[in-house]
Amino acid sequence: MCFSAGASFGASAVLSVIGVAVINKTTSLSQIPFASIPLIFAVQQFSEGFVWLALSNPAFAPLEKVSSYTFLIFAQIIWPLYVPISIALLAKNVKRKKLLQLFVGVGVLVSFYFAHRLLMYGVHPNITGHHVAYKQVYPDSWGHVADMFYGIATLAPTFLSIVKKMWTFGLGVSISYVIAYVVYTNYILSVWCFFASVISILIYVIIKELVASENLAFSQ
Secondary structure (H helix, E strand, O other), rough: OOHHHHHHHHHHHHHHHHHHHHHHHHOHHHHHHHHHHHHHHHHHHHHHHHHHHHHHHHHHHHHHHHHHHHHHHHHHHHHHHHHHHHHHHOOOOOOHHHHHHHHHHHHHHHHHHHHHHHHHOOOEEEEEEEEEEEEEEOOOOOOOHHHHHHHHHHHHHHHOOOOOOOOHHHHHHHHHHHHHHHHHHHHOOOOOHHHHHHHOOHHHHHHHHHHHHHHHHHHO
């Protein structure tokens, strides 16, 4: 599989259209954060497009730091907090909402950890084999633990939510992670985020079904 600036910018354009369409489907404020995920992915993919340009074209070299940091802020800091919050907001059942809020707490810890690591140790992106590798060198031994809790914060809520078809989004992202980890180990951040952004198109179906079920319940 070949990735490039064109692939990132193309994905950003498609996700922007899907994102606007999903938001237009919403009928309440509580739905907007989750519905905005494709649009946020569009911004993230747009930033990685400039990472590609900065690393492959000297004219764009000054943009390397800001574009790579922007990408990682989304990938490592925003998602583990944003995803559980957006799913918890959709919960109607009080007990289920409290359960989902536990993962918001996990997301806070994970986001703080990655924010500290990014601030203290930075990142060194490079292109090898048609992929962007975000090299981060840090002296602590908590990396694997943080990665595990990252997965818990972002994936567990999709399976615990009672919103119809939410589990399909979680399953798709989980499978894409396994593929990225096994096949693209050295480029997992870039590749998994690309896969996850494409899978976020499922959010259109989830919101459409959610709105339809709520309208049906209201009419009854």
